[in-house]
Amino acid sequence: MSDTGAQESAFSWRDLFSEATIALTTRPARTVLTALGTILGVAALVATLGLAKTAGNQIVSHFDELEATSVVVRPPRGQGRNPNQQDVSAIPFDAGDRLERLNGVVAAGTKSDVSTGHALARSVPLIDPLGQTELQVSVIAASPGLFAAVRTELASGRTFDSGHNDRRDNVAVLGPGAARRLNVTRVDNSPAVFIGDVTLAVIGIIDDVAREPELLNAIIIPDGFARERFGLEAPAEVHIEVDVGAAELIGSQAAIALAPNDPDNLRVSLPSAPRQVRSSVQSDVNALFLVLGAISLLVGAIGIANVTLVSVLERTGEIGLRRALGATRRHVATQFLFESAALGAFAGLLGTSLGILTVVAVSANRDWIPIIDTWLPFVAPILGAVIGLLAGTYPAWKASATEPIAALRSGG
């Protein structure tokens, strides 16, 4: 019986784990209440990050498609608006063809308002004194590429092509509003509309356009015909549909392609980054919620520290007993640290679940697809454990500093 150093005391992981489990489960209500602050803090963080991600994705998928693929080129303000003005825009009539050669352009076409003098539009050549058959309908000259550039969907018939344009054919495509007002419902019977003394053969009726809704109420005629009969000097603007992500590039190239001698004389409108505006607003809101989450985590940590400290005082007798039974100061500290870390991890797990549930519930309510970063459900419980560990540091030190003698005499 004279062996010495061999019998150092030990505290196995299994025992540590089961002791902590017993300590936390003997008073379940208290454990949950202690963890409540941390649960809510982690839940708030997870929900904020998850909802930001989810909402951000919804907005992007709604917005971008149309906005980010549209580039418009115009002459500087006050120029080329009125084709009868001497001030002629620098946009050439073959703008569509020039731009469609650029990589990244899906479709491009010119669009100009046409001045018809004071001529009114009508769909029958007769003048009926009893009914109003003459209407003020706007006339727009377009190059064939415009229809694709504004994503036209046809109700019937067809759009005009470069052949019509080159031949300066007197054809027209009607917007649905214009068609209704002019009582043109079908194109298979070769209807015609009249603007003053100009006769136009209607070859198609539009159902809808994604951009430039003024086309819906207009009579659209080829550039070539507008030049010949209505004195159109130059196109007023060019609409370009680009590939997603190509807007910046095309924006920098379009003016040079259209007016190599004087690119500065053209104004290029890029999709005006509404996304950046929105995301900065959103990041402000996010920051606010993250700060709130962090504050509730801090409160949660203080809660854990507080209750753990109280339980150290309550368990003074137990600490003394454990010391007498062979626990070192380090064993006692380890046990309390492990308990508070386990409590924090439990709170983190519960908070993560609550946060994810919140994201799913809000998404279901808004018909969104819930999106959560994959690292979040793993990192959040670890965050909880770290908070528990930090919160338990002082109580654990306090427990380890307990004098076993005094503790054992304290009763209980």
Next chain:
Amino acid sequence: MVDASRPVVELFGVARTFPGTPPVEALRPTDLTIADGEYLAIAGPSGSGKSTLLHILGLLDQPTSGVYRLDGVDTEDFNERQLAGFRSSRIGFVFQSFHLLAHRTAVENVMLAEIYRPGSRSQRRERAVTALDNVGLGHRLHSFPTTLSGGERQRVAVARALVGEPSLLLADEPTGNLDSGTSAQMLDLFDQLHRTGITLAVITHDDQVSARAERQIRMMDGRLTEAAGSLS
């Protein structure tokens, strides 16, 4: 029954001074030998240094000077883990206020005695059951302390102290929280343990308790006095 040739405890000039102005000499240089199987009582009023001696004997505190040998091993140069290990394997404690954990059954409380002992996990429950059988509580294994009487609780505490067969059983005011009838049963249990060869040191202020021991020591102002009629 007492084997004087094999001392369990040997104190040579052991003293404990607590720092302060002036320093408190809680235990003046003391020599004490407790033989294997001996039943010793240390009596004295409060403030006499009993608890200081208890802590030194129980390896919860180390003397400021002198040599303490337990089972022939000099504990002077032990680090904290070695002290704790010795405490765990060689000393059993019984306290005045029992110190049973309220949310654990009797057998779980006894099993607690071994969680700081290396490599003792297997058959921990069996050993705890045996220890409870030995103190006559085999029928209350799964009772919680709140449902046990004071005497039963103290017997659970004794079982916890005895599991793993320590060299020395240290009892600090074991009957302090018990009524006289239960105290008598407790002392009977100590007699019984003594007969099985356990080395027993009881610290008490109660002369009736110390009278039951085969050797009595009185403590006064940090000094030990061997009472007349006891051994050595």
